Each structure stands twice: as structure tokens, then as C-alpha cells.
Amino acid sequence: MNHHKIWTRDFVAICLSSFFIFINFYMLATTLPQYVSERLSASGQQMGLVITIYVLAAVIMRPFAGQWVDRYGKKATVLALALFFASTLLYPAIHSLLLLLVLRAIHGGSYGMSSTMTGAMASELIPAERKGEGIGYFSMFMSLAMVIGPFLGLTLIHQTSYTMLFIVCSVLTAFSLLFGFLAKEAPKEAAVNNKPAGGLSWSMIVEVKALPVSLAGFVLAFSYSSLTSFISVYAKEINLTEVASYFFICFAVMIVLPRPLIGKIFDRYGEHVLAYPGIALFIIGMLVLASAHSPVVFLISGAIIGLGHGAIIPCFQTLALRAAPVGRTGLATGTFFLMFDLGYGIGSYVLGVIAQHTHYNMMYRIAGLLVILSGVVYYVLHHRMQSKSALGNTV
Structure with a gap:
């Protein structure tokens, strides 16, 4: 065993x-x-x-x-x-x-x-x-x-x-x-027709089959960047500086505690049971954060966002790996984090511009609502395609 x-x-x-x-x-x-x-x-x-x-x-x-x-x-x-x-x-x-x-x-x-x-x-x-x-x-x-x-x-x-x-x-x-x-390292399995014949091509640096779920991760990272980049400034703006350092503690605790259960749910019931509730929790947490004016609400928002984030990220990462052919799991990992980092980098700048021209609470509302797009991308590029594939196999 x-x-x-x-x-x-x-x-x-x-x-x-x-x-x-x-x-x-x-x-x-x-x-x-x-x-x-x-x-x-x-x-x-x-x-x-x-x-x-x-x-x-x-x-x-x-x-x-x-x-x-x-x-x-x-x-x-x-x-x-x-x-x-x-x-x-x-x-x-x-x-x-x-x-x-x-x-x-x-x-x-x-x-x-x-x-x-x-x-x-x-x-x-x-x-x-x-x-x-x-x-x-x-x-x-x-x-x-x-x-x-x-x-x-x-x-x-x-x-x-x-x-x-x-x-x-x-x-x-x-x-x-x-x-x-x-x-x-684990013993390498023999890969069949997964290596490019020669010359530089996108298949050498990106695993195309991992892109659909990686694009959903891009949108999530775009929104997530607002937390690491601006939470301390936002806390100062709403006079909650003294509890700002505890936000990520609440965030991370709610990622870590249910993690063993989340992995088992994925393996037993599939990804949709985690992806959609996780996206919904992330959106709700961001909207609660945008309305926070007390330490309790501020920290609760971090816990809700952490629970959503903790369900989505390992789910998306596993799907990216599972989509890759034998011998290209490393490339699939690189593709997923490539899109995540791009979302994070672009989001930090764009959301900063939004905050500069509005207020941080408005920025967090926009960032939260943008995560709806992550659910749309997930449904269109993964869930629906998966359903079509399953239907085709039964015909």
C-alpha cells in the first residue's frame, strides 16, 4: 500500500x-x-x-x-x-x-x-x-x-x-x-508524442490543455492582488490599523484548517463541488470587506475570503495538472502560475489606479464582483466542455 x-x-x-x-x-x-x-x-x-x-x-x-x-x-x-x-x-x-x-x-x-x-x-x-x-x-x-x-x-x-x-x-x-x-524525484513515466519535434513553439513553454482553468485562476489572482497590495492602506483609511496584521492570520487559518477535508472532497465528489462555492465565498468576503467599519467585520471578511481562496486554488491547480499529458506536468504547473502571476501583477496596477480615482472600499467591491468572471470562465472553458465530452462518450 x-x-x-x-x-x-x-x-x-x-x-x-x-x-x-x-x-x-x-x-x-x-x-x-x-x-x-x-x-x-x-x-x-x-x-x-x-x-x-x-x-x-x-x-x-x-x-x-x-x-x-x-x-x-x-x-x-x-x-x-x-x-x-x-x-x-x-x-x-x-x-x-x-x-x-x-x-x-x-x-x-x-x-x-x-x-x-x-x-x-x-x-x-x-x-x-x-x-x-x-x-x-x-x-x-x-x-x-x-x-x-x-x-x-x-x-x-x-x-x-x-x-x-x-x-x-x-x-x-x-x-x-x-x-x-x-x-x-518520482520515477519518470514514458511520454508518448508529448515532446515537440524541434524549433521554438508555444508548446515548449505553455501547456495549452492547462490554459482554460489557468485563465480562471488569472481572474482570481487579479482580484486577490488587492488584498496583499492595499489591505494595510485600506485599514488605515477606515481606522482599523491596529487589527490589520491579523487579517491575513484569519485568512490563512481558514485556508489551513479545512485543507485536508477539501482535498478529500475533490477526490470523492469532483471539482465543481469546490469551485462554485469557493468562488461565491470569495465574492461575499470581498463585499463584506468593502463594507467593513469594525474590527469584527474586518476580520470575518478575511476568514470568508480565506475559506473561498483555500477551496479554489488547490482545485484549479489540480485540474491544470490533470489536464496535462504524461511528461508535461511541470509545464502545466508553470502555465498555471504564469497566469496567476500575470493576474496578480496586472491587478495590482489596475486596482491601484481604481483606488486612486475612487476609494478603497469601491475598489474592493469592484475586485469582488470581478471574481464572477472567474466562475464564468470556469463554466465555459472547463465545466461545459467537460459535460460535452462526457455526453459525446455516451453517444
């Missing part, structure tokens, strides 16, 4: 490797804007650029990472993790905005490769009949990093120094490299 187990030594190792990748991401995402403002006298636009260039580099590298991990396996993953670690080591030596932007591009590219490759390795270590449950557990480590990373990063810069922040980031990233090195 060992081949039905999820919690193998190698799966745990690759989950921990991914966990430390995202710890690094969230620690720096929440502290670097303040760092460049205080130490490099950067403007608000330049602070945004420090984040944008990182995400853009990750977006560019994700599709290639999927192709490389499918072709070279663990060797590619370890090399990406090594570059991610080396980039982190360089932060204390940077004393100009231009050099920091160059480093952020390199670091973002290595982040895009590392997170894609560890995700692909994890998916191949999960038994096929427990794929939804296993992806749910793997995503849970990212959710934990979402809580621990910002808290740890902000605590370090407020109680110690930026130098200590970078040292701790480097140590934690070393653990990511160590666990990635220790994890053994």
Missing part, C-alpha cells in the same frame, strides 16, 4: 523546500518597500517597481521552468534553488536602487523557477487517486508561509535591523536548498 501514501519522506522534503521559498517571498514582499523608502530614498512608484520587476521576472521564467523540470528533473530544481539562495545572499551588499532592481530581476526569475519546479516535483510524488488531497496538503505549506513570512519580516525590521532580516532570509533559503537536494 506504500504507493498510495502521500506523506512520504520525499514529499515532506519537497513541501518544506517550497515552504522556505515562500517564507523568503513573503518576508521580502512586506519589508522591501519600507527598506527602499528609508534606505534608498525611493518614491512610491519606485517602491512598486521593486515588487513589479520581481513578479515580471517570475512570470517570464515559469514556462521555461516547467519545460526544464520535465526534461532534466531534480537537477534543474537544485540549480534553481541554488540561484535563489545566492540571490538572497547579495541583498546586504546592494546600496543603490539600480543594482537592487537588477538583483530583484534575478531573484524573481529564480523564484519563478524554484516554485514551479518544486510544485511539479511534488505533484509527481502524489498518488494519482489522491491527487486533489495531496495538492491541497502541498498548498497548505504555502499558506503557512503566508502567515509566518510577513509576521517574521516585520518583527525583524522593527526589533532588530535590515541586515538581520537579510541574514535570516538567507538562512531560511539555505534550508530550501537543503530539502530540495534531499528530495528524490
Whole structure:
């Protein structure tokens, strides 16, 4: 029965490797804007650029990472993790905005490769009949990093120094490299006619069969970007600054607690039972957030959004992997996160413009209602096509 187990030594190792990748991401995402403002006298636009260039580099590298991990396996993953670690080591030596932007591009590219490759390795270590449950557990480590990373990063810069922040980031990233090195990849299955014959083509960098559900993820990420980018500013606007740091704790707790159940529901009852309620909860939570004027309502909105987000993301990611032919799961993972990152990056800018010309509560209403489009895309490109395919097989 060992081949039905999820919690193998190698799966745990690759989950921990991914966990430390995202710890690094969230620690720096929440502290670097303040760092460049205080130490490099950067403007608000330049602070945004420090984040944008990182995400853009990750977006560019994700599709290639999927192709490389499918072709070279663990060797590619370890090399990406090594570059991610080396980039982190360089932060204390940077004393100009231009050099920091160059480093952020390199670091973002290595982040895009590392997170894609560890995700692909994890998916191949999960038994096929427990794929939804296993992806749910793997995503849970990212959710934990979402809580621990910002808290740890902000605590370090407020109680110690930026130098200590970078040292701790480097140590934690070393653990990511160590666990990635220790994890053994699953035996590769023989892929039939899944490799392009030659030359550069979209099939080499994007898994087309994973695009339908990835487009639904794009819309969700567009809306989700408003939370990580503007929640602290919004909390200040509605005089709830003292509870702003607890928003993501509520958000992440409601992702983590039901995660084992969500994976089992996916495997037993299918994706629609999770996707539609998850989308509805996300929309409701965003609309509640837009109307929040008390700490209780503010935190409840975070819990509702987290429950919806926790149901949707592992569901969409599993569907992207399941759509891929044998030997292209890495490319499917890269495609899903490519679209998610694009939605996140574009959403941060567009929703920021909306907030600038209206108010943050209006921006959150718009962001919440936009998630309806994610449900439409899911129905048209996945649910309806699935139903047509099933009907055709019965004729």
C-alpha cells in the first residue's frame, strides 16, 4: 500500500523546500518597500517597481521552468534553488536602487523557477487517486508561509535591523536548498508524442490543455492582488490599523484548517463541488470587506475570503495538472502560475489606479464582483466542455 501514501519522506522534503521559498517571498514582499523608502530614498512608484520587476521576472521564467523540470528533473530544481539562495545572499551588499532592481530581476526569475519546479516535483510524488488531497496538503505549506513570512519580516525590521532580516532570509533559503537536494524525484513515466519535434513553439513553454482553468485562476489572482497590495492602506483609511496584521492570520487559518477535508472532497465528489462555492465565498468576503467599519467585520471578511481562496486554488491547480499529458506536468504547473502571476501583477496596477480615482472600499467591491468572471470562465472553458465530452462518450 506504500504507493498510495502521500506523506512520504520525499514529499515532506519537497513541501518544506517550497515552504522556505515562500517564507523568503513573503518576508521580502512586506519589508522591501519600507527598506527602499528609508534606505534608498525611493518614491512610491519606485517602491512598486521593486515588487513589479520581481513578479515580471517570475512570470517570464515559469514556462521555461516547467519545460526544464520535465526534461532534466531534480537537477534543474537544485540549480534553481541554488540561484535563489545566492540571490538572497547579495541583498546586504546592494546600496543603490539600480543594482537592487537588477538583483530583484534575478531573484524573481529564480523564484519563478524554484516554485514551479518544486510544485511539479511534488505533484509527481502524489498518488494519482489522491491527487486533489495531496495538492491541497502541498498548498497548505504555502499558506503557512503566508502567515509566518510577513509576521517574521516585520518583527525583524522593527526589533532588530535590515541586515538581520537579510541574514535570516538567507538562512531560511539555505534550508530550501537543503530539502530540495534531499528530495528524490518520482520515477519518470514514458511520454508518448508529448515532446515537440524541434524549433521554438508555444508548446515548449505553455501547456495549452492547462490554459482554460489557468485563465480562471488569472481572474482570481487579479482580484486577490488587492488584498496583499492595499489591505494595510485600506485599514488605515477606515481606522482599523491596529487589527490589520491579523487579517491575513484569519485568512490563512481558514485556508489551513479545512485543507485536508477539501482535498478529500475533490477526490470523492469532483471539482465543481469546490469551485462554485469557493468562488461565491470569495465574492461575499470581498463585499463584506468593502463594507467593513469594525474590527469584527474586518476580520470575518478575511476568514470568508480565506475559506473561498483555500477551496479554489488547490482545485484549479489540480485540474491544470490533470489536464496535462504524461511528461508535461511541470509545464502545466508553470502555465498555471504564469497566469496567476500575470493576474496578480496586472491587478495590482489596475486596482491601484481604481483606488486612486475612487476609494478603497469601491475598489474592493469592484475586485469582488470581478471574481464572477472567474466562475464564468470556469463554466465555459472547463465545466461545459467537460459535460460535452462526457455526453459525446455516451453517444
